[in-house]
Amino acid sequence: MPQGPDQNSTGRTSGRPGKKAAAQQRIAERRAAEHAAAAAAARKRRTIISAVTAAVVVIIIIVVVIVVQTRRTSTANDAASPANTTDGAFVVGEPDAPVTVQLYEDFLCPACGQFEAANGDTLRQLVDDGTIQLQYQPVAFLNRFSPDQYSTRAMNAVAVVADEAGLDAFVKVHDELYAQQPAENTPGLSDDQLIAIAADAGATGDSVAAGIRDLRFGGWTERVTDQASKDDVSSTPTVLINGNPLTDRSPAGLTAAVQAAAKKG
Amino acid sequence: MPWAATVIRIGLGAVWVVAGALKLPDPAGAERAVRAYQLLPESLVQVMAFGLPALEVVLGLALIFGVAVRWAAVGSAALLVMFIAAVSSAWARGLQIDCGCFGGGGEVEADQTAYLSEILRDAGLLLLSAALVRWPTSRWALGSLLSAPAADDVAVDPNPHDTLVGQE
Numbered sequence: 001m002p003q004g005p006d007q008n009s010t011g012r013t014s015g016r017p018g019k020k021a022a023a024q025q026r027i028a029e030r031r032a033a034e035h036a037a038a039a040a041a042a043r044k045r046r047t048i049i050s051a052v053t054a055a056v057v058v059i060i061i062i063v064v065v066i067v068v069q070t071r072r073t074s075t076a077n078d079a080a081s082p083a084n085t086t087d088g089a090f091v092v093g094e095p096d097a098p099v100t101v102q103l104y105e106d107f108l109c110p111a112c113g114q115f116e117a118a119n120g121d122t123l124r125q126l127v128d129d130g131t132i133q134l135q136y137q138p139v140a141f142l143n144r145f146s147p148d149q150y151s152t153r154a155m156n157a158v159a160v161v162a163d164e165a166g167l168d169a170f171v172k173v174h175d176e177l178y179a180q181q182p183a184e185n186t187p188g189l190s191d192d193q194l195i196a197i198a199a200d201a202g203a204t205g206d207s208v209a210a211g212i213r214d215l216r217f218g219g220w221t222e223r224v225t226d227q228a229s230k231d232d233v234s235s236t237p238t239v240l241i242n243g244n245p246l247t248d249r250s251p252a253g254l255t256a257a258v259q260a261a262a263k264k265g
Numbered sequence: 266m267p268w269a270a271t272v273i274r275i276g277l278g279a280v281w282v283v284a285g286a287l288k289l290p291d292p293a294g295a296e297r298a299v300r301a302y303q304l305l306p307e308s309l310v311q312v313m314a315f316g317l318p319a320l321e322v323v324l325g326l327a328l329i330f331g332v333a334v335r336w337a338a339v340g341s342a343a344l345l346v347m348f349i350a351a352v353s354s355a356w357a358r359g360l361q362i363d364c365g366c367f368g369g370g371g372e373v374e375a376d377q378t379a380y381l382s383e384i385l386r387d388a389g390l391l392l393l394s395a396a397l398v399r400w401p402t403s404r405w406a407l408g409s410l411l412s413a414p415a416a417d418d419v420a421v422d423p424n425p426h427d428t429l430v431g432q433e
Contacts, residue, residue, distance in 0.1 A: 054333065062319045069292040069315035144291060226293065234301035235361040 075226055079219025082163035088224030090162055090170055093133040099261045101126075102135045104228055104238040107154035107177050108142040108184060112237045115249055116178040122251045132258060136174060139228045140221050141236060142184070150188025153212075155221045157194040160211035165203035172201035270403035273393050277341060278328030280390065285321030288314075301362040302355050320344075328397075331406025338397035345391040349384055356380035 084090065089102070101123070105112035126132040138158060140151035154177055162170040176197050182188045189197070195209045210216070239246035239254070242261045246254060288295045295314040299305060305313055321344070327337040355362055 058320075058323050061323060062316045065289075065319035066312060066315040069289075069295075070311055073292045073296060073311075141297070144294060222293065226296070229297040229300050230307070232303070234297070 073226075075219060075223040077223070079223055080217060081220050082159040082217055084162045084167050084170070085159070088220075088227060089135040089137045090158070090167060090174075091133060091135050092167055092171060093127040094130045095133060097130055097133040099126075099132045099258050100135065100240075100242055101132045101258065102137055102238075102240040102243075104137045104139055104233045104236060104240075106139055106142045106151050106236045107158075107181065108146055108151045108188065109236045110181070110184065113178050113181045115237045115239075116175070119249070119251050119254050120175065120178075122254055126255075126258060131262060136170075137224075137228065139225045139233065139236065141225065145184040146188055147185070148187050150182060152218065152221050153188065153191065153194065153215070155224075156215050156217045157198060157212045159217040159220060160208055161198050161201065161203040163217070164205070164208050164211070165198075165201070169198070169201040169203045173197055173203070176201070267403050270397060270400050271405055273397055274328050274331060274334060274338075274401075274403050274406070277390065277393050277397065278325045278330075278337075281321045281325030281328065281341065283325075285318040285325060288318035288321075298362070301360065302351055303358075303360065304351060304354060317344075330408075331403060332408040334401040334403070334406060334408060335398060338394050338401060342391055342394040342398060345387050345394060349387045349391070352380055352383050352387070356384075 103123075105115070123132070123134055127134050138155045140155045143149050143151045158170055158173055158177070161173045177189070180189060180193075180197075191213050194212050198204075198208055198212065237249070239249065241257045242264075244257075244261070246257050248254070248257070292315060295318065296310060299310050299314040299317075300307075320340075324337050324340050324344070327333055328341070
């Protein structure tokens with residue numbers, strides 16, 4: 001094979017046998033380093049791409065969930081309101097009474113049941129005396145403790161009764177529902193039982209029965225419950241005396257707070 | 266250590282998935298729970314109430330399947346710090362709420378708040394998350410499959426015409 005002047009038969013330049021090998025080794029090493037750097041750069045690029053992709057996917061999932069849940073909770077602002085209510089409140093008593101008592105309660109709430117049992121008579125007396133105007137404000141906070149949506153069904157039932165038969169019937173049904181209050185995490189009063197209680201209080205007829213079964217004021221119960229939450233009501237019962245929360249919920253505490261508020265004028 | 270990390274990883278992931286999933290069926294309740302803390306302006310209440318459970322489920326799944334474990338552990342720790350701060354704030358202000366951590370509307374019957382136990386529970390989960398950040402390597406993790414070196418990582422000669430030793 002043709003050989004250059006300084007080459008022996010192995011093709012290696014004679015006289016400098018180690019240098020070419022060393023140079024070729026350096027070339028090989030540099031190439032290997034470039035491969036490694038290129039591979040590392042490619043890996044880093046892949047990592048960044050997959051991290052950004054993952055972040056985008058997570059963000060999309062979160063946004064989709066937010067949109068879906070927002071739709072599910074949008075309470076129709078034009079949901080029918082029952083007659084004889086004002087902004088979710090069933091108001092009894094003299095309009096010019098010196099003290100206004102707001103009573104937020106859930107029909108499934110045991111603490112509300114205890115409050116009613118202890119203070120029901122006192123409240124009735126105060127209304128009859130003209131000392132207070134009493135605003136019942138039922139909410140449906142506790143459906144998660146009911147296998148059959150009792151909070152909502154009870155609240156809807158009293159709304160139907162007030163709508164069809166007036167506030168006296170409402171008060172009778174309200175009191176009876178607390179007298180027969182079911183325990184949490186047990187089936188609540190059935191629709192039939194609610195209809196029977198309504199009939200006993202004077203709310204009779206097919207329209208009442210249909211309103212109770214079909215949850216006629218279901219949208220209203222959602223809107224009122226949501227509004228209560230926006231008005232900083234987060235526990236039941238919440239009792240406001242002229243806007244101030246009642247801390248001592250015993251009959252003595254209630255009476256004292258009402259009298260103090262009446263004195264202030 | 267890897268087996269302990271595996272148990273922690275999967276357990277923590279399950280807690281997150283359950284916590285998030287329980288909040289999804291009752292969005293109105295979740296909204297009330299966030300509002301009850303009185304920490305966020307009304308405009309952000311729905312974003313937090315609806316976005317947080319989704320994030321919890323995603324985090325939980327990442328941990329269960331062992332994908333991006335260190336990131337998920339960091340996210341888990343960050344969320345838990347946020348929860349501890351929020352519950353502490355509610356406690357300090359004397360609010361009467363249920364933490365709403367596992368669903369529910371945040372309302373509680375009067376005088377039945379349980380702030381201390383909630384904080385202790387979250388602190389325990391925070392320790393587990395921190396441990397995962399420090400020692401993320403575990404068994405049965407999908408992530409190790411997904412980040413295995415690809416075929417083109419093996420060195421390919423970009424210049425086939427260069428001569429190599431012994432080929433003259």
